[in-house]
Amino acid sequence: MSSVFKVHTMAEMMANGETPDILFWVGCSGSFDDRAKKITKAVAKILHHCNVKFAVLGAEESCTGDPAKRAGNEFTFQMQAMMNIQVLDAYEIKKIVTACPHCFNTLKNEYPELGGKYEVIHHTQLIQDLINQGKLALEGSQIYKGKKITFHDPCYLGRANDIYEAPRVLIEKLDAELIEMKRCKTNGLCCGAGGAQMFKEAEKGNKEINVERTEDAIETNASIIATGCPFCNTMMTDGVKNFNKEQDIQVLDVAELIANAADL
Amino acid sequence: MSIIIFSILFVVGFYFFTKNILQVRSNILLGQKKKITDNTSERWKTMLLVALGQKKMFSRPIPALLHLCLYAAFIITQIELVEIFTDGFIGSHRFFLPYLGSFYVFMISFIEVLSVLALIATIIFLARRNLLKLHRLNMKELIGWPKKDANLILIMEIFLVTFIFTMNGADEAIQNLKGASYNFAISSHIANFIFGDFNEHTLHVLEQIGWWGHLLMVFTFLNYLPFSKHFHILLAFPNTYYSNLEKKGKFSNLASVTEEVKKMMDPSIDPFAATNAENEAPLRFGAKDVTDLTWKNLLDSYTCTECGRCTSSCPANQTGKLLSPRKIMMDTRDRLVEVGEGKRKNGKDYTDGKSLLGDYITEEEIWACTSCNACVQECPVNIDPLSIIIDLRRYLVMEESKMPSELTGMLTNIENNGAPWQFSPADRGNWINE
Numbered sequence: 001m002s003s004v005f006k007v008h009t010m011a012e013m014m015a016n017g018e019t020p021d022i023l024f025w026v027g028c029s030g031s032f033d034d035r036a037k038k039i040t041k042a043v044a045k046i047l048h049h050c051n052v053k054f055a056v057l058g059a060e061e062s063c064t065g066d067p068a069k070r071a072g073n074e075f076t077f078q079m080q081a082m083m084n085i086q087v088l089d090a091y092e093i094k095k096i097v098t099a100c101p102h103c104f105n106t107l108k109n110e111y112p113e114l115g116g117k118y119e120v121i122h123h124t125q126l127i128q129d130l131i132n133q134g135k136l137a138l139e140g141s142q143i144y145k146g147k148k149i150t151f152h153d154p155c156y157l158g159r160a161n162d163i164y165e166a167p168r169v170l171i172e173k174l175d176a177e178l179i180e181m182k183r184c185k186t187n188g189l190c191c192g193a194g195g196a197q198m199f200k201e202a203e204k205g206n207k208e209i210n211v212e213r214t215e216d217a218i219e220t221n222a223s224i225i226a227t228g229c230p231f232c233n234t235m236m237t238d239g240v241k242n243f244n245k246e247q248d249i250q251v252l253d254v255a256e257l258i259a260n261a262a263d264l
Numbered sequence: 265m266s267i268i269i270f271s272i273l274f275v276v277g278f279y280f281f282t283k284n285i286l287q288v289r290s291n292i293l294l295g296q297k298k299k300i301t302d303n304t305s306e307r308w309k310t311m312l313l314v315a316l317g318q319k320k321m322f323s324r325p326i327p328a329l330l331h332l333c334l335y336a337a338f339i340i341t342q343i344e345l346v347e348i349f350t351d352g353f354i355g356s357h358r359f360f361l362p363y364l365g366s367f368y369v370f371m372i373s374f375i376e377v378l379s380v381l382a383l384i385a386t387i388i389f390l391a392r393r394n395l396l397k398l399h400r401l402n403m404k405e406l407i408g409w410p411k412k413d414a415n416l417i418l419i420m421e422i423f424l425v426t427f428i429f430t431m432n433g434a435d436e437a438i439q440n441l442k443g444a445s446y447n448f449a450i451s452s453h454i455a456n457f458i459f460g461d462f463n464e465h466t467l468h469v470l471e472q473i474g475w476w477g478h479l480l481m482v483f484t485f486l487n488y489l490p491f492s493k494h495f496h497i498l499l500a501f502p503n504t505y506y507s508n509l510e511k512k513g514k515f516s517n518l519a520s521v522t523e524e525v526k527k528m529m530d531p532s533i534d535p536f537a538a539t540n541a542e543n544e545a546p547l548r549f550g551a552k553d554v555t556d557l558t559w560k561n562l563l564d565s566y567t568c569t570e571c572g573r574c575t576s577s578c579p580a581n582q583t584g585k586l587l588s589p590r591k592i593m594m595d596t597r598d599r600l601v602e603v604g605e606g607k608r609k610n611g612k613d614y615t616d617g618k619s620l621l622g623d624y625i626t627e628e629e630i631w632a633c634t635s636c637n638a639c640v641q642e643c644p645v646n647i648d649p650l651s652i653i654i655d656l657r658r659y660l661v662m663e664e665s666k667m668p669s670e671l672t673g674m675l676t677n678i679e680n681n682g683a684p685w686q687f688s689p690a691d692r693g694n695w696i697n698e
């Protein structure tokens with residue numbers, strides 16, 4: 001384990017007269033959900049390790065409005081968006097990285113029309129860049145060598161934004177065996193959380209969507225289900241529990257895999 | 265005489281076809297305005313790949329190949345149709361033959377080979393629906409007319425091909441009686457086999473039955489299209505041209521809401537100042553009925569082939585929920601036809617008290633959607649059922665405040681705490697020091 005470091009907020013940076021290269025948008029799940037906080041920390045460790053000058057908004061961050069918009073409440077969404085844009089513009093933010101595909105999609109695609117124009121990237125894309133630039137070396141890492149890993153495509157990263165490769169490239173860098181589920185990439189099956197479903201009971205049916213998806217993952221015989229979304233992570237973790245397979249199958253974010261492999 | 269009958273048939277056929285098309289057009293224009301004029305070159309490219317090139321069909325190779333046979337046969341048969349029309353108008357027989365010579369023989373042979381493939385494909389399509397009972401083609405939204413419609417199209421297709429071979433086969437047999445042959449690839453072989461025992465007069469009659477039958481089927485199809493899922497053979501082209509070219513994750517930002525929110529956020533704007541006519545708030549937020557949807561949503565609904573690829577990839581449908589994106593499209597079209605008919609009969613301000621949401625689509629259906637975009641991804645003609653679902657949700661939430669109670673809580677949390685859960689905004693940075 002490497003040294004303890006301090007994550008700065010934009011307010012602190014500003015007070016010191018500094019400007020970060022990139023804003024790390026943590027998102028509600030990454031801020032409040034105990035499981036997702038671990039993903040947040042993994043991303044922060046990677047950024048710190050690679051000497052990326054980054055900051056977070058801390059208490060000044062607010063929900064992007066994604067669940068409100070998908071639930072049909074355009075008012076709440078646009079109120080959130082306008083408030084966030086005011087904060088981001090006040091700090092003159094140019095570039096944002098986020099570990100949540102929902103925040104990613106909203107910031108990248110839906111904020112520009114409302115006046116918020118930033119370069120937005122998903123954490124898997126940033127990590128891929130860092131590796132390509134030689135700032136993060138995984139050579140010699142053994143912990144995932146030969147391990148069977150399957151990747152669950154988050155809908156809002158994959159179909160919604162056509163990003164399929166970055167997370168897969170990272171998994172391959174681990175020297176692991178990437179096994180695709182029968183439904184993957186454009187055909188990937190949703191985990192069941194999107195469209196504000198995360199916050200409500202499912203409608204009447206004969207099965208939970210996350211259980212259906214977990215079956216796909218179990219069929220691959222992978223020992224790790226990798227994801228790139230905190231909500232998918234929750235759904236797949238619950239799915240694995242449903243089959244009492246917690247002992248055999250881990251659900252980890254790609255950032256966690258990378259941080260572990262780089263021994264951060 | 266036959267020229268006169270042909271001409272009447274031609275005029276009547278096209279008159280009703282034009283009338284039907286104009287009706288469909290006026291129905292589609294009942295939708296909300298939406299400007300789609302950008303990126304023309306990208307749009308042509310999408311149309312060429314997705315409609316003409318059948319690109320998205322091939323995610324499922326078996327139906328794609330079967331369909332390709334029908335599709336190719338249809339397109340290439342249009343050449344023969346030009347000749348049929350020419351012969352009809354001037355009373356000639358195989359007008360192009362003397363001009364094209366051996367190329368003509370090649371062309372007709374090519375059409376014949378494709379027609380046989382189309383016949384085989386049609387029979388397999390019928391079997392998939394009625395014998396193999398493929399789940400996708402036998403779900404509950406297809407009970408009744410949609411199922412009959414599907415079978416009717418396939419049966420008409422069989423008739424069409426049969427007429428083509430009756431015409432060419434009998435014609436070949438007449439040639440054979442004279443010790444000659446056109447050397448058409450298929451009919452020169454079936455001529456003796458099927459028509460060998462007939463005399464010249466009977467053969468002429470048969471040839472005429474084939475010719476007129478073919479023609480009759482063409483006009484029948486033409487006028488049947490606007491009432492059928494078979495309309496896709498025309499609408500697939502404009503519909504893919506007007507495809508959404510943005511990232512699928514991007515939902516529209518309601519401009520009317522932006523106005524309101526800006527007023528709320530900026531105290532210097534006079535909330536009662538007249539907005540200029542262009543930005544006038546619409547009748548309602550979101551969609552309750554088809555007329556609240558955009559014209560593109562409505563064009564989508566007419567284009568739907570009812571193939572169910574969307575529904576079979578929908579996570580909600582696969583886990584037994586009521587939602588079926590195909591049903592969303594069929595309901596939209598059926599309701600649009602009803603609204604359009606009502607307005608044509610009773611004037612343009614007529615309303616029948618019914619609506620898409622409630623009378624056709626239930627709340628339970630739209631709340632089951634995860635907005636995963638699988639249906640949008642799958643649709644071979646680039647239909648977007650998700651945008652209709654979201655517009656219906658917008659109406660329910662913003663106009664009627666009707667939603668599952670957990671969502672009310674989630675929205676209150678966002679408004680009060682800036683997060684969908686009940687956490688204090690002040691604790692957002694706690695993870696830093698944990």
Ligand code: HEM
Nearest residue numbers: 314315316318327334335338389414497500569571644645
């Ligand atoms: C222009 C001539 C065309 C003809 C004659 C034609 C004919 C047909 C027929 C007969 C069916 C019914 C198959 C069944 O009963 O299962 C069908 C289905 C279908 N057609 Fe076409 N079609 C044409 C053009 C197109 C185009 C341009 C597209 C765009 C990609 C298209 C997409 C489809 C789809 C998606 C189905 C449903 C097939 C399935 O079950 O997966 N068609 N077509």
Ligand code: SF4
Nearest residue numbers: 578633634636637639
């Ligand atoms: S977006 Fe909604 S309707 Fe479409 S496939 Fe996903 S869950 Fe089904």
Ligand code: SF4
Nearest residue numbers: 568569571572574643
């Ligand atoms: S919306 Fe598209 S995928 Fe769904 S049934 Fe209609 S044509 Fe097929």
